[in-house]
Amino acid sequence: MSEKFSPTLRIGDLSDFIAPSQACVVSLKGLKATPKKPEPQVFKKLTTFLKSLGVKAVLDTCCIRDLTLIETCHEFIARYKQGQATDDEKSKSSLPMLSSSCPGWICYAEKQLGSYILPYISSVKSPQQSMGAAIKHHICQTMGFRPEEIYHVTVMPCYDKKLEAAREDFVFQAESNDESHADQGVCIPEVDSVLTSGEVLDLIQLKEVDFDALEESPIDRMLANLDEQGHLYGVSGGSGGYAETVFRYAAKVLFGREIDSPLDFRIIRNSDFRELSLEVEGKTVLKFALCYGFQNLQNIVRKVKTRKCDYQFVEVMACPSGCLNGGGQIKPKPGQSPKELIKSLEAIYMENVLEADPFKNPLVKRLYDEWLGHPGSEKAKRHMHTGYHPVVKSVTAQLHNW
Template sequence: MLSSEPIIHIDPELCTGCRRCAAVCPVDAITGEPGQPQEVDAHRCVICGQCVQICTAYAPDHLESADSLKAKRLQRGQLPSVREPLFAAYSTGQALGVKRALANPALYKVVQCAPAIRVSLAEEFGLPLGTLTPGKMAAALRRLKFDRIYDTNFGADVTIMEEGTELIGRVMSGERLPMFTSCCPAWVKHAETAAPELLDHLSSCKSPMQMVGALVKTYGAKQDGVDPAKIYSVAVMPCTCKEFECSREEMEVDGLREVDVVITTRELAHLIKDAGIDFVNLPDEPFDSPLGLYSGAGSIFGVTGGVMEAAIRTGYELVTHETIPNLQLDFVRGEEGLRTATVQLGELELKVAVVAGLKHVSEILNQVKAGHCPYHFIEVMGCPEGCVSGGGQPKLLLETLRKTAYQARKSSVYRHDSHQQVRKSHENPAIIKLYKDFLGEPLGHVPHHLLHTKYQSREKEVSPISAGREGGKL
């Protein structure tokens, strides 16, 4: 069953009614009169967390009692040691439960980290915007007593193997085109709510996070000789909607949740500070094998256009059987909005589109509904510039810093990609071994069981009042 508990909240005691949150909400899920506390329509909300990022109304410590602040932190799932302000808009946290689990010796604690975490986490410790710290991040997670430090980037490489093969099959058959990416849970939830008749156009691939979760409790458990039922699987994400995604009924493998809990970038920083770990002076340490090894293509999933670029790097070579002449595909890189291009894969002319920011997807959805969408493959990311701008990332209080931070994080992601020895998903030796020893062929029986999913219409869950508002239907 999909989680029935709301994740995004606005505290009516703290909200000033400035409506900045309503201005950035891509699906008109926030309502209220100016100057009055705002409310979130949980059915319409896609849990992207942009309202959390933009909110500047907070509880001043000198006006709130210690007991009141403590109660609010507990209600929000925050650690008692957190000292950041309590803002009106917030997402329910899971750090308290993770801290308890890390102290439980009966559990085998496994963690994975999304591509965007390593270019933003350091900001919480006073380092410059966009500082790249994969090694320090892995070291910190080890000191938090995780038994295995894996990487969502590995899942991104698996996604390209499955999604690229799926795309080629659809293009060759001409069926269910265009194909949309399915990595972003905010986009998937929006499609289920606003365009359920188009769900067959989404890739059947689970997100990289869920793919790693499924592999952790099957392939990884076998590699480590661990009972899957004893594995506590944690994902560190820049995205507030990932907690919703991991709770979906279909996200399980052999009766076990693929990912047990999700925490955000900010929550990982809280856990590191709570444990007294000196993050800035940590040595660089590696991720664990085999689910911690990734290509440059896997690392660029954290930026808008990254999934598209990674898919083209592999798709070009799968179709042409030739080496792609240029790995830096500037034509899919960019900022918020809609970008389109035509890619020549040998004799195949592939028309692609990249949507950054959910408010920009309406035009394409209308084209698909009308039957005259010109594209074969469309990447959609709910947040303005992809995962680097996710709702769970370090909070940027000054609007002037926002674009600077996003650009610094994106530059860091691309630099990380350029420094990788392997930059194509299909050339990652750990991926080659995974398919040889465990998965078999992409889209085969085992991948279908573990790595693919179905979607469901959520249209009926939209209240009559919500459905009648402008923007409720696309």
């Protein structure tokens, strides 16, 4: 067995959970070549394959993504009201609120931008880490397991998700069963290992599995966004739908405007920089943006630094075209351009997922009722939110760069 996959496959004695991002699970053909038409049974075949390796449960992140969207909506409303209530400079600096789910963006902000940009970043964890918190702090207890008995693997479109999972912020200590060593709890990561979708393809090929011939296993419904017909549902957008969800919620809560129609994003520089606005009585009251790719990202950062950014919320992704173009995704086949692949993935992604309001998700409601209490509660802040830390370079590193 290749050592490349050993961290994931040496887990037969644990209760194993795999939580794939839907950005990775888009079509039956997606794990062999570029998909040409939607094949929604890929999740069921992936479940069959992964369980053949000893995995006990294969979960979809969409339910937890809905929860992170709700937390993000409530955080935005709190920041907006704080900025409106006082002229204090510290309060005013709470906007624009910058999304926090992209680890490449977070790493760049901490290492290169420092303390002046970090207060603007949403404190809500990414869906990957929120899923880890839910599994290790709640789900395992309901199933009669201790957190250290669960090995949680995620499948993500991005290599930086591996770095995110290794952050010290996402490690906690379990209580020791040995009373004489009560203060020496075991350090437990919320996410134990991360595989990219490309690595899952490598694993399938390494095991010489005919993916088309695999039987379809029932989807584990523990945290699955499945309707009565077995269809997956969630928000639109291949990068989490943050701007759209927060915009609709803010329009409703702050200005009493229910927006049921598709949102009209206006292209500013290119398709990776789009904006969205709400007008009330001829006045622009909300202005949001989608900002993908480092070139566009740096433009936003400059505006924030000079206090010339007129957006209240920005959905930030380091990769051009967002998560579907993540560095860990399966590469285009010979003769196919990256743009053609992205266009195909976007079409398939949207065809295979029914759009649904996160606030009406019964699974999310149950998680709040049984575990977190309500959005923005102290327990939610403890498990669903995090902090950021500017990386101080050593003198040696500064001299080396100079």
